[in-house]
Amino acid sequence: MSRPFLAITIGDPAGIGPVLGARAAGSAELRGACRPVLVGDASVVRSVCPSRAARVHPLADLDEYRDSPRILNVLHVPHPDIRRLRMGRPQRTGGESAALAIRTAVALALQRRVAAVVTGPVSKGSLRMAGLPYAGHTEMLAALCGVRRVEMLMAADRLMALLVTRHIPLSKVPASLSMSRLFSTIRLVDRWLKERGLAARPRWGVCGLNPHAGDGGLLGREEERVVAPALRKLRSAGLSLEGPLPADAAWAAHAGGHYTLLACLYHDQAMVPLKSLFPRRVVNITAGLPFARTSPGHGTAYDLAATARGRALADPAATLEAARWALRLARTL
Amino acid sequence: MSRPFLAITIGDPAGIGPVLGARAAGSAELRGACRPVLVGDASVVRSVCPSRAARVHPLADLDEYRDSPRILNVLHVPHPDIRRLRMGRPQRTGGESAALAIRTAVALALQRRVAAVVTGPVSKGSLRMAGLPYAGHTEMLAALCGVRRVEMLMAADRLMALLVTRHIPLSKVPASLSMSRLFSTIRLVDRWLKERGLAARPRWGVCGLNPHAGDGGLLGREEERVVAPALRKLRSAGLSLEGPLPADAAWAAHAGGHYTLLACLYHDQAMVPLKSLFPRRVVNITAGLPFARTSPGHGTAYDLAATARGRALADPAATLEAARWALRLARTL
Numbered sequence: 153m154s155r156p157f158l159a160i161t162i163g164d165p166a167g168i169g170p171v172l173g174a175r176a177a178g179s180a181e182l183r184g185a186c187r188p189v190l191v192g193d194a195s196v197v198r199s200v201c202p203s204r205a206a207r208v209h210p211l212a213d214l215d216e217y218r219d220s221p222r223i224l225n226v227l228h229v230p231h232p233d234i235r236r237l238r239m240g241r242p243q244r245t246g247g248e249s250a251a252l253a254i255r256t257a258v259a260l261a262l263q264r265r266v267a268a269v270v271t272g273p274v275s276k277g278s279l280r281m282a283g284l285p286y287a288g289h290t291e292m293l294a295a296l297c298g299v300r301r302v303e304m305l306m307a308a309d310r311l312m313a314l315l316v317t318r319h320i321p322l323s324k325v326p327a328s329l330s331m332s333r334l335f336s337t338i339r340l341v342d343r344w345l346k347e348r349g350l351a352a353r354p355r356w357g358v359c360g361l362n363p364h365a366g367d368g369g370l371l372g373r374e375e376e377r378v379v380a381p382a383l384r385k386l387r388s389a390g391l392s393l394e395g396p397l398p399a400d401a402a403w404a405a406h407a408g409g410h411y412t413l414l415a416c417l418y419h420d421q422a423m424v425p426l427k428s429l430f431p432r433r434v435v436n437i438t439a440g441l442p443f444a445r446t447s448p449g450h451g452t453a454y455d456l457a458a459t460a461r462g463r464a465l466a467d468p469a470a471t472l473e474a475a476r477w478a479l480r481l482a483r484t485l
Numbered sequence: 486m487s488r489p490f491l492a493i494t495i496g497d498p499a500g501i502g503p504v505l506g507a508r509a510a511g512s513a514e515l516r517g518a519c520r521p522v523l524v525g526d527a528s529v530v531r532s533v534c535p536s537r538a539a540r541v542h543p544l545a546d547l548d549e550y551r552d553s554p555r556i557l558n559v560l561h562v563p564h565p566d567i568r569r570l571r572m573g574r575p576q577r578t579g580g581e582s583a584a585l586a587i588r589t590a591v592a593l594a595l596q597r598r599v600a601a602v603v604t605g606p607v608s609k610g611s612l613r614m615a616g617l618p619y620a621g622h623t624e625m626l627a628a629l630c631g632v633r634r635v636e637m638l639m640a641a642d643r644l645m646a647l648l649v650t651r652h653i654p655l656s657k658v659p660a661s662l663s664m665s666r667l668f669s670t671i672r673l674v675d676r677w678l679k680e681r682g683l684a685a686r687p688r689w690g691v692c693g694l695n696p697h698a699g700d701g702g703l704l705g706r707e708e709e710r711v712v713a714p715a716l717r718k719l720r721s722a723g724l725s726l727e728g729p730l731p732a733d734a735a736w737a738a739h740a741g742g743h744y745t746l747l748a749c750l751y752h753d754q755a756m757v758p759l760k761s762l763f764p765r766r767v768v769n770i771t772a773g774l775p776f777a778r779t780s781p782g783h784g785t786a787y788d789l790a791a792t793a794r795g796r797a798l799a800d801p802a803a804t805l806e807a808a809r810w811a812l813r814l815a816r817t818l
Contacts, residue, residue: 321695321705326656362654363752372654400756404764419696421757423733428758431737 155186156267156484157214158475159227159257162192163272166239166246167452168466171200173272174224175468178206182475186267186484187217187225191260192253193234194226200239200463214265227260229253240458242275247282250274251292258296261443268444268478270471273452287319290438293445302440303341305413306422306449307477308430311406312413312437313422314341325418326361326374334382338415342391344439345412348481354412357402358383358395361417365398379417423449432469435477444481446474488519489600489817490547491808492560492590495525496605499572499579500785501799504533506605507557508801511539515808519600519817520550520558524593525586526567527559533572533796547598560593562586573791575608580615583607584625591629594776601777601811603804606785620652623771626778635773636674638746639755639782640810641763644739645746645770646755647674658751659694659707667715671748675724677772678745681814687745690735691716691728694750698731712750756782765802768810777814779807 160177163169170190174197177188190197194210201208201224209218210228217225231249254274260266271289279286286292294302304315316337317328338356345354359365360379362372369376379396386393395402395415403425406414416422426434426449434449448470456462493510496502503523507530510521523530527543534541534557542551543561550558564582587607593599604622612619619625627635637648649670650661671689678687692698693712695705702709712729719726728735728748736758739747749755759767759782767782781803789795 319696319700319704321699321707322655323659323705323707363652363756366654367652371652372656374654374656399753400760403757403761407761407764420732421753423696424736424754424758425761427733428736428740428762431740 156479156482157217157265158182158186158188158268158270158478159191159260159266160188160270160471160475161250161253161257161272162190162197164246164250164275164278164452165193165196165234166237166241166243166278166457167273167275167454168457168463169272169452170197171457171463171466172448172468172471173197174201176471176475177224179468179472180221182472183221185479187219188475189214189217189266190224190226191257192226192229193231193249194228195234196237197224197226202464214260227256229256240454242277242281242454244278244281246275247278247280247284250278251282251284254289254292255296258293262297267484268446268482270474270478271445271447272471273448273450275452289447293438293441297441299440299442301340302438303337305341305437305439306426307435307437308426308433308473310409311426311429313426314338314413314415315419315422316415316417318419322418329361329374329378329417331378331382331385334379335385338382338386338391339389341413341439348444349483350481351412353392355410356391356393356395356413356415357397357406357411358393358415359399359402359417359421360396363398365396432467433473434470435474437477437481444478446478446481448474489812489815490550490598491515491519491521491601491603491811492524492593492599493521493603493804493808494583494586494590494605495523495530497579497583497608497611497785498526498529498567499570499574499576499611499790500606500608500787501790501796502605502785503530504790504796504799505781505801505804506530507534509804509808510557512801512805513554515805516554518812520552521808522547522550522599523557523559524590525559525562526564526582527561528567529570530557530559535797547593560589562589573787575610575614575787577611577614579608580611580613580617583611584615584617587622587625588629591626595630600817601779601815603807603811604778604780605804606781606783608785622780626771626774630774632773632775634673635771636670638674638770638772639759640768640770641759641766641806643742644759644762646759647671647746647748648752648755649748649750651752655751662694662707662711662750664711664715664718667712668718671715671719671724672722674746674772681777682816683814684745686725688743689724689726689728689746689748690730690739690744691726691748692732692735692750692754693729696731698729765800766806767803768807770810770814777811779811779814781807
């Protein structure tokens with residue numbers, strides 16, 4: 153069996169994505185596990201990659217892939233104004249070019265010509281300037297796939313966390329939690345974990361919202377009013393769950409390998425421990441798409457992307473980790 | 486100079502405190518750094534310590550301390566009903582006995598006869614049954630010392646975090662944050678850090694409340710309305726601060742040694758990363774008392790305390806870490 157194709161979109165061409173994608177695609181580890189193909193405007197990749205690195209080979213189609221450590225295969229998605237791109241800032245051209253690359257990668261994944269997709273970081277500002285009606289990557293991917301509902305997971309090393317709520321102010325979190333939301337979110341991700349072969353029967357930990365998971369109601373009642381009833385219903389549906397757990401104890405147990413994944417009720421309940429444990433390796437995973445999709449858990453890093461020195465310092469660890477997770481979820485690792 | 490005395494209260498006698506205190510006090514590391522003295526009912530310590538360990542030596546006064554690795558010095562604070570104590574549950578006798586030990590240790594510390602105090606875990610339930618009007622250790626210590634305001638820090642290894650709000654429901658956190666509270670809390674702890682010799686000019690990181698520290702107002706406005714103005718005022722007062730920072734990036738930087746300490750706006754913003762990084766070594770520190778006071782960051786663990794097998798398994802790592810911090814803050818390490 154030949155190694156599968158892995159699509160890596162370069163993300164916002166004015167950001168750090170092109171150089172990180174190129175570095176990850178050139179790594180011996182990744183080349184050993186798959187045939188990595190960058191997706192984006194090849195002229196951008198060429199301009200940010202130092203000349204001593206592999207030579208950029210623009211492809212019109214995957215058939216033209218050349219399997220050599222000295223070749224960087226880029227599925228060329230040209231943008232007419234790319235020469236006017238200014239590195240290190242949000243702009244319309246960047247948003248348009250990033251969106252073209254995502255559409256191309258999604259089409260390849262839906263046709264099953266690539267095993268999985270790693271998406272480089274995009275800028276919400278650039279997408280907005282390009283007139284795209286998506287809050288971010290995740291929403292755009294769901295729309296392109298015609299999927300009504302997706303869920304967002306974060307991972308690093310072997311630790312996965314589900315974000316039950318995502319990018320909302322902390323003050324809105326308590327009212328955003330409902331029994332039905334918890335139930336449907338966890339059930340969707342439980343099924344997805346099985347489909348993706350990550351676990352025959354996932355062992356879930358579920359965090360509470362309040363200090364000490366409410367301490368029997370003394371420090372908040374969301375655990376008994378919302379979380380515990382949802383977990384009872386999920387257990388009746390056959391899921392294996394512990395919770396609501398004090399979030400600090402839950403993370404200590406999760407770091408010790410106790411759960412398949414941990415459900416976190418708000419953004420920082422997942423992000424803070426993951427970045428504390430693995431500062432450079434956090435990965436974003438979308439559950440519910442018809443293919444495996446991951447992304448490095450950082451942004452466009454415009455400050456680094458703006459200068460050659462900054463780009464030289466950029467660390468591809470999170471992009472590589474995203475590629476590992478993508479291949480694992482595509483059941484090729 | 487002789488080694489300083491370190492008082493270690495046994496906490497709730499029905500909990501895990503007596504056995505952890507005995508184990509920590511018997512360690513070669515601690516005995517090398519100080520003269521550890523347990524404070525509590527000596528009969529409890531004797532009953533929970535295996536006979537092959539050091540012999541319990543009850544003291545009426547510190548003068549009777551005997552410096553030998555085979556002796557466990559216990560400043561005896563008798564309780565008339567101690568024989569009726571049932572291990573592993575909250576009860577009036579436990580609360581009363583714990584409170585007596587705390588009062589004794591505080592008196593010794595205020596007289597400067599001990600360099601610092603490590604307090605064993607108490608049960609809020611037992612304290613309540615004993616009719617004590619304190620929400621917990623921290624409040625009781627402040628009252629006994631006649632101090633109006635103390636602050637709570639958590640630490641592990643070399644990482645310290647300030648809890649700007651403590652044991653309140655998450656839904657109450659946004660309204661509990663005010664400019665004046667942030668300002669006075671951080672200023673108090675900054676002074677305390679200098680007094681305790683931890684830093685000549687502390688380098689502070691200050692977390693934001695919302696995902697991405699509000700992302701310029703898109704994900705919440707507390708950063709611009711409350712946190713940023715407080716930090717401007719603190720900078721004018723000469724403090725060195727970075728923030729409001731996205732909490733995940735702040736913790737990654739803190740774990741990398743970037744700050745003297747990190748101000749966290751709510752309980753789990755501090756506890757989750759500390760317990761993820763150092764599951765068994767988290768320590769509670771009170772800032773603002775006239776002496777150094779620390780405590781292991783866990784509870785009475787009644788389930789373990791109830792059986793000889795459970796007590797044999799109990800890990801004194803957090804108590805030892807609390808002792809290290811106490812000696813460091815007493816400027817004897």
